[in-house]
Amino acid sequence: MAVVFEKPKSLTDAPFHYCPGCPHGIIHRLVAEVMDELGIEGKAIGVAPVGCAVMAYDYFACDMIEAPHGRAPAVATGIKRCRPENVVFTYQGDGDLASIGMAETVHSAARNENITVIFVNNAIYGMTGGQMAPTSLPGQVTQTSPYGRDVNHCGWPIRVSEMLSTLEGPEYIARVAVNNVKNVKNAKKAIKKAFENQINGKGFSLVEVVSACPTNWGMTPKAALEWIESDMLPYYPIGVYKDRSAGEEK
Amino acid sequence: MAERILMKGNEAIAEAAIRAGCRHYFGYPITPQTEIAAYMAKKMPKIGGVFLQAESEIASINMVYGAAAAGMRVMTSSSSPGVSLKAEGLSYIAGSDVPALVVNVQRGGPGLGGIQPSQSDYFQATKGGGHGDYRMIVLAPASVQEMASLTIKGFDLADKYCVTSMILADGTIGQMMEPITFEDTEPKVYDKPWALTGTEGKRKHNVVNSLYLKPDELEKKNFERYEKYAEIEKNEAMWEEYMMDDAEYCVVAFGIASRVAKNAVVAAREEGIKVGLIRPITLWPFPTAAFEAAQDKVKAFISVELNMGQMIEDIRLATGCKKPVSLCNRTGGMIPGPDEVLEAIRNAKKGAL
Numbered sequence: 001m002a003v004v005f006e007k008p009k010s011l012t013d014a015p016f017h018y019c020p021g022c023p024h025g026i027i028h029r030l031v032a033e034v035m036d037e038l039g040i041e042g043k044a045i046g047v048a049p050v051g052c053a054v055m056a057y058d059y060f061a062c063d064m065i066e067a068p069h070g071r072a073p074a075v076a077t078g079i080k081r082c083r084p085e086n087v088v089f090t091y092q093g094d095g096d097l098a099s100i101g102m103a104e105t106v107h108s109a110a111r112n113e114n115i116t117v118i119f120v121n122n123a124i125y126g127m128t129g130g131q132m133a134p135t136s137l138p139g140q141v142t143q144t145s146p147y148g149r150d151v152n153h154c155g156w157p158i159r160v161s162e163m164l165s166t167l168e169g170p171e172y173i174a175r176v177a178v179n180n181v182k183n184v185k186n187a188k189k190a191i192k193k194a195f196e197n198q199i200n201g202k203g204f205s206l207v208e209v210v211s212a213c214p215t216n217w218g219m220t221p222k223a224a225l226e227w228i229e230s231d232m233l234p235y236y237p238i239g240v241y242k243d244r245s246a247g248e249e250k
Numbered sequence: 251m252a253e254r255i256l257m258k259g260n261e262a263i264a265e266a267a268i269r270a271g272c273r274h275y276f277g278y279p280i281t282p283q284t285e286i287a288a289y290m291a292k293k294m295p296k297i298g299g300v301f302l303q304a305e306s307e308i309a310s311i312n313m314v315y316g317a318a319a320a321g322m323r324v325m326t327s328s329s330s331p332g333v334s335l336k337a338e339g340l341s342y343i344a345g346s347d348v349p350a351l352v353v354n355v356q357r358g359g360p361g362l363g364g365i366q367p368s369q370s371d372y373f374q375a376t377k378g379g380g381h382g383d384y385r386m387i388v389l390a391p392a393s394v395q396e397m398a399s400l401t402i403k404g405f406d407l408a409d410k411y412c413v414t415s416m417i418l419a420d421g422t423i424g425q426m427m428e429p430i431t432f433e434d435t436e437p438k439v440y441d442k443p444w445a446l447t448g449t450e451g452k453r454k455h456n457v458v459n460s461l462y463l464k465p466d467e468l469e470k471k472n473f474e475r476y477e478k479y480a481e482i483e484k485n486e487a488m489w490e491e492y493m494m495d496d497a498e499y500c501v502v503a504f505g506i507a508s509r510v511a512k513n514a515v516v517a518a519r520e521e522g523i524k525v526g527l528i529r530p531i532t533l534w535p536f537p538t539a540a541f542e543a544a545q546d547k548v549k550a551f552i553s554v555e556l557n558m559g560q561m562i563e564d565i566r567l568a569t570g571c572k573k574p575v576s577l578c579n580r581t582g583g584m585i586p587g588p589d590e591v592l593e594a595i596r597n598a599k600k601g602a603l
Contacts, residue, residue, distance in 0.1 A: 012455075042451040045320070057457045063446040065319050065458040068342050071312040074304065078316025078324070079446060081300045082274055086448045104312070107305035 008032035010041045014058045021214040021221025023178045024052060027120055028059055030184070031091065034192045035062065038199065044087045045079055047072040051093035052126040070101020073108035076115045087198055089116040095125045098134040098160050105160070112169040112203035116194045119160065122211040123232060130216030134158045137235055142216070157235065161208045165241035171203035173242040177210040179228040183238070190240075202245060210236050252431040259397045259423040260327075262430055263353055264289035266398035267325055270405040271437030272351070273299035274324040276313035278306055278332060281365045282421040283355035286327040307332040311339030311352070318348040319458040321445025323405055323437075327353035329421075330371050331362060333379070340414055341380030345460030347444075347475070349408035351401070352386075353417040355424040358583040366583025367421030369505055370557035375418045376534040376564070383472050385479045386414040387486065388533040390504040394428035400531070402437075409440035411482055418533060420556065422506040422585065482535055489537035490529040493519065497526030499598055500544050502565055503554035504530045506585065511554045514591030525595050533561070541568035550598040551575040554591055556584075574601065 007013075010032035018024045035041050044062035048054055050069035057064035067075040072090035080088040097105050097119050108115065124142055125131040131144040135157045139148040149157075161175045172194060176187035187209055194205035210232050212224035219227060240246070257265065264286045267275070275290040287303065294301035304310035310326045317324035328336060333354045343350050356371050358364035375388045387407050389400040397419060404415030449455050462468035490508075493515055494500065503511040508529040518525045528544060530537050544551075550573055553562040559577045566575055578594035580586045 041449070043448040045446045045448060047316075054461060057459055061449075061455055063448055063456045065316065065346075065446060066461055067315070068312060068338055071308065071315075071339075074309040074312035075316035075319075077302070077304075077309075078274075078276065078313035078318075079320045080316075081302060081313070082317045082320040082322045082324075083447065086446075103305050104309050107309065 008036045010035035010044070010061050012059055012061045016059060017055060018052065019215040021212070021224065023211045024120065026178050026184060027118065027209055027211065028056070030188045030191050031089070031118060032060065034188065034195050037192065038195055040087045040195065040199070043085070044089065045083070047076045047079070047088070047090040049090070049092040049096040051096045053091050053093060053120065054127065056091050070096050070099070071104055072096065072101065073104040073113065073115065073117065077108055077113050080113060080115050084114070087116070087195065089118060089195070091118045092120070093126065094119070094121045094123065094133045094135040098158050106164070106167070109164050109204050109206065110167050110169040112171060114198055114201060114203050116198050117204070117206040118191065119206055119208045120211050121160070121208055121236065122213040123157070124213050124216045126213050126216055135160070137231060159236060161206070161241045164206060169204060170206065170242060171197050171244050172205035174240045175208040175210065175236060175238050177228055177233060177238055179210070179212065179225040210238070252433060254429045254431050256427055256429050257394055258285055258425065258427050259394045259419065260285035260355065260425070261289050262394045262397040263327070263401050263417065264293070266401035266432070267351065267405070268293060268297065268299070269432055269437070270323065270402045272323040272325050272405065273297070274317045274322050275299070275301050275326065276304050276310040276317070276324070277326050278304050278310050278328065280329045280332045282357060282424050283327050283329045283353065285424070286353060307335035308338065311336040314350050314352070315339050315343050315346070315348070318343060318350045319346065319446050321442040321447060323409070325351040325353065327355065329355050329357045330359050330368065333371060333374065337380040340386065341382050341384060342460050343414055344380070344384035344386070345382060346458050347412040348458060349412050350414045351404050351408055351417070352414055353419065356418065356420045358581065364583045365421065367506060367585065368556050368581065368583055369420055369507060370560070370581060371418065372533065372555070372557060372560035375416050376536070384475070385534055386416045387411070387482060388416045388418050390418050390531060390533050391423060392505050392508045392529060394423065394426065395430040397423060398430055398432060406438050407486060409438070411478055413482070418505070420506050486532060487535045487537040487539065488531035489540045490531060491540065492527040492529065494526035494528065494544065496524055497547065498549050499523065499525040499552065499595060500548040501525060501527045501552045501554055501591065501595065502530070502561065503527065504533060504561065507554045507556055510586055510588055511591050513588035514595060517588060517592050518595045523595060523599055530561070536564045536568060538568040541565065545569040545572050548573060550601065552578055552594050552598050554578045554586065554594070557581050576601070
């Protein structure tokens with residue numbers, strides 16, 4: 001009988017611990033499918049963050065390391081500088097990448113470190129139970145902004161892709177979303193490009209994936225996906241923010 | 251015969267690291283250790299190695315973590331305030347059981363402190379610094395020659411036990427020049443089957459990790475790690491004894507303080523005081539055996555330190571408080587003269603008689 005659908009080889013058999021309706025499962029799968037398609041599972045080394053995806057080291061079948069909070073790009077730098085022939089990626093959330101790890105993010109981008117960064121932006125700290133993130137929207141209610149994020153008190157959410165695209169260093173910066181089939185397909189294309197760039201020696205490639213956290217947003221999975229469209233994407237528009245090799249022939 | 255070279259202490263560390271097979275250095279500038287980075291920046295690109303100036307001490311220790319996990323001999327260096335920033339990474343490196351070499355060329359503290367030599371990071375180095383149950387091998391050079399030889403030794407011990415070796419030097423030894431020789435030996439190579447190399451489809455994935463959510467698993471891991479530490483305590487303590495055979499008083503000092511103390515011991519002997527010196531070379535493991543042997547023959551110990559009295563606690567523990575231990579100390583970047591140590595020896599004699 002013909003096999004029409006199967007689990008990517010780049011994922012282990014370990015069951016995901018993610019909450020019902022959490023798109024981390026989709027995003028893990030996209031990364032794994034890309035690794036399968038590029039045939040890099042045996043060469044890949046992944047760096048897991050601190051946050052909901054901390055146990056990504058159990059889910060990806062390639063060699064993995066678990067980094068301190070926010071330090072994944074530095075850890076990835078150490079690995080890549082030792083083993084340039086390997087494919088090194090980080091998988092980080094918004095608290096990890098855009099708050100505590102902002103310096104590591106900006107400087108690895110500025111160095112055009114030849115790594116791939118998957119940045120999952122769901123506008124909240126998930127693992128610790130729903131606190132305000134650097135990407136939480138103005139007015140967004142979280143455990144630590146119970147009256148809504150007051151931008152006069154704690155500032156504005158950071159648009160990471162736009163900010164990084166002002167740097168001379170990075171090769172490729174794109175924002176995608178995983179709230180509908182079309183966007184998921186486009187997200188996979190961007191992730192694939194981010195890995196191909198590394199294989200081709202082009203440098204730092206970051207894909208910001210606008211995602212949902214139904215549990216901590218206090219929404220059903222369906223309502224959360226709708227909130228991405230109605231509230232997240234107007235502040236965080238989908239698009240390619242930097243692509244140094246745009247227009248080059250494949 | 252090996253050539254004699256005149257070198258600065260910091261440069262000796264860098265050259266020794268290269269000779270030990272280290273080809274990856276990640277650091278961040280801070281006085282008084284920047285010569286190490288400068289030396290690496292000059293040499294590494296010429297020998298196919300990597301020198302990278304990180305954006306912070308935090309980033310540099312995490313680059314070390316990544317490189318160590320990738321199976322490479324790797325190092326970073328800093329001075330006291332910078333080592334505080336590295337403490338997070340030191341804890342992760344310990345919790346993940348990967349080997350690394352970290353240099354602390356100490357300056358005065360706390361806070362921004364000063365830039366003059368100090369030994370006030372003894373607690374930080376020997377008792378932890380980062381969070382959690384862990385140890386580092388702490389090596390205390392007292393000469394430029396030892397800056398080199400203990401660096402090579404440090405890499406070997408780190409690889410042998412999968413721990414961090416810390417070179418705990420000070421601004422004086424870092425900055426001073428002395429003639430040294432390098433032995434012509436090939437770096438030792440250790441098997442690292444746990445390293446992140448890519449599976450190549452030939453094995454199950456390697457995971458370098460310090461997270462254990464189940465408390466019984468974490469406890470087991472810590473118990474296992476402490477069995478390893480017990481091995482290190484049993485096998486790796488190093489110290490030097492000077493004029494201890496007939497000593498009635500014992501000066502204890504490490505690093506630059508031991509050189510001052512040695513002069514004071516000679517001066518005290520000229521006055522007829524039978525005094526010797528124990529110089530711990532490993533601060534962890536602390537050379538307890540030397541003190542167990544000495545505590546029955548001497549009347550008192552004098553701890554000479556460039557801090558407010560940190561090693562003195564380990565001397566008291568190692569001797570079971572059987573004999574009095576006095577403190578002769580300067581701090582904040584000040585170094586005692588031999589006359590100050592001599593006075594402390596005389597006072598110990600008065601007190602013990």
